[in-house]
Amino acid sequence: MTTAEFVVAILAVAVGALAQGSIGFGFGTLAAPVLAILDEDLVPGSVLVLGFTVAAYVAWSERGALDWFGIRWALVGRVIGSIAGAYAVSRLSHNALAVVLSLIVLVAVAISVSGWHVRPSPSTLVSAGALSGVMGTLTSVGGPPMALVYQREEAAKLRSTLAGFFLFGASLGIFTLFVSGEFGGTELVGGLMLLPGLVGGLVVSRFAHRWLDHGWTRPTVLAMSAAAAVILLVDAAT
Template sequence: MEWSFVVALVALAIGALAQRTVGMGFGLVVTPTMVLAVGPVEAVLVVNVFGIVACAMIIGRVWRDIDWRGLVWLVLPAIALTIPGILLAQASDADALKVAVGVLALVGVVVSAGFAKTERSLDGPPLRMASGALVGALNSSVGLGAPVIGMFAILSKWDHRVFAATMQPFWILLSLSTVVSRQLVAPGGAPPWEWWMWLVAIAPVLVGVLAGERIAARIDQAMARRAVIVFSLLSGIAVLVTGIVGLAS
């Protein structure tokens, strides 16, 4: 078994733990590791496929807390912007796009975190549709839409238990859309794994979900919101650094 596959397994476990605990973070943890382990193009397929697996394992445990109406406002525009996001990535300098997105994401998260200290909140269909559309475009173009969904959660002061639950069907539907859209627009991109390696990789995802289940039961709203801010900032930094490294090479 290659070392790169072992590293990938560890990343999948940690990513699944973050996804269950915070409601986001799978892509943030797994994407950079998968880029190194299997390559940037192949990483997109692996992250989306196992993101679906992780969320599918979680969704039954949080079903009662899902905000289905809020989900519709977010996920429909996200799916609608998936193919335009792929086309944007193909038509522009990918690394320059990542730098721009990373800078905007960091500024947005910082401003949102400052807003969160006030008593006000922003929510409603227009903001949800705009957030969903931006997440869909960024997820399919640069591989990370977490900063935007994090900003929305912060601005709307969404109850964390409901947010974490609603993110499971959201990422399932968006990841499915991304996988299908990429195969239509840019076919291929699977890593050179044997069939049994795909099955083995499910195990660490399950371990991460079960570990996250215990942690999720012990964190309060304030801690959860801080975790969302941290994950959103780290996502923005990851995109920014990846873009800078790409431009410098």
Template sequence: MEFFPWAVTAAILLVGCWVQTALGFGMAVIAAPVVVMVEPEWVPVVLTITALNLSLLNSWNQRTAIEMHQLRIPFITRIPGTILGTWLLLQLNAFWLQIFVASTVLLAVLISFKGPQFQYTPARLGVAAFVSGITGTTTSIGGPPMALVMQHGAPMTVRANLSVFFVYSCALSLIGYWLADILTLELLLVSLTFVPFCLLGFFTGKQARPYVDAGRFRPLLLVICGFAGAFALVGTLSRA
């Protein structure tokens, strides 16, 4: 393991964990485009393990705001999304897969920005969870579909529900990686070295929640999703 890729990954994971703790999602959105350039084999497994650790911390910290009844259908529809995502990860050309994911995120942001306000229902969350299963398993970026559907909810509740969903999602994705022989002991050990940065991002990110909740939740959500989609699209096209 070379120091430079590790140091860059540690730094960007720290930033990503800080953002996800403050906003509710965003770790993989921020980290994946950088990590895939410095150490491609760490995507998506190392990011998924880090996301699992962070989501466990956030779920426990915000346990009083969790609405489990909203997550029953998403928990079910995430399973076929994970299966399809694992198959795509093994079968499809990475270039077109990344183009599809980036374009989908950008389209969702555009629709959310221009479209009318709507309530997030179990059915809408179920569709988002299926898409999240595909994008999360293939690229580790599974937050935007769920976050975009939840964008008009109360920030505290959205953060709590996303955290629980991410715990479940990451566990499913890791099972898929294991069955597909993508999850290795080496990647597990590498992931452990990033735990201190995950913890630091969590404890400092909690302090930023009042700032995010003061009328900035939805704008920040849309900006981060838009940034992720644009960065991934430009990065993929530049490597073509």
């Protein structure tokens, strides 16, 4: 990686960390595609190292607002969704599935904008966790389903709960790669090299979420969810 590419990678990680620290998700959506273009060896191992780090920081810094009840049910769905996603990858068209999942997210955003919304309950959390697991397995973008369920909750609760959820997902991903021989020192060093961008993004996010907490968190969540779905649609079409 050249010096210019390294700077771009640092900036991509910073922007992803800023989004995740501010609204609870967005690191995979914003940083992972850029890092994959710059150096394919950074994906998924090094990205998971960074994702684990940012999730651990957010979950710990706002641990008092973390919804343990919600996480338990969402993780049940996450396991189911991850298994379903792995099966789908081996059996079905990746692009077709990405289009379907993206359209589901866009419909959910449209419904939310119209005023109707779901509340975090065992059934909705398992469903959102499962959809997130499928999306995460297929595309590395699993935030929107969970974010849409928590969009009307207190901002700190949204951020910390999503962080706890992603912390499990990143841990599972790293463990799976390690067992399969796809994660080692190279992936760890790759993630550590980009930590300055992560730290910078998280520092700025502390100021950003104070502003977003004054009524702007939900609109930002909806906009970010729609953007993630559109990005997946474009990627599937090209």
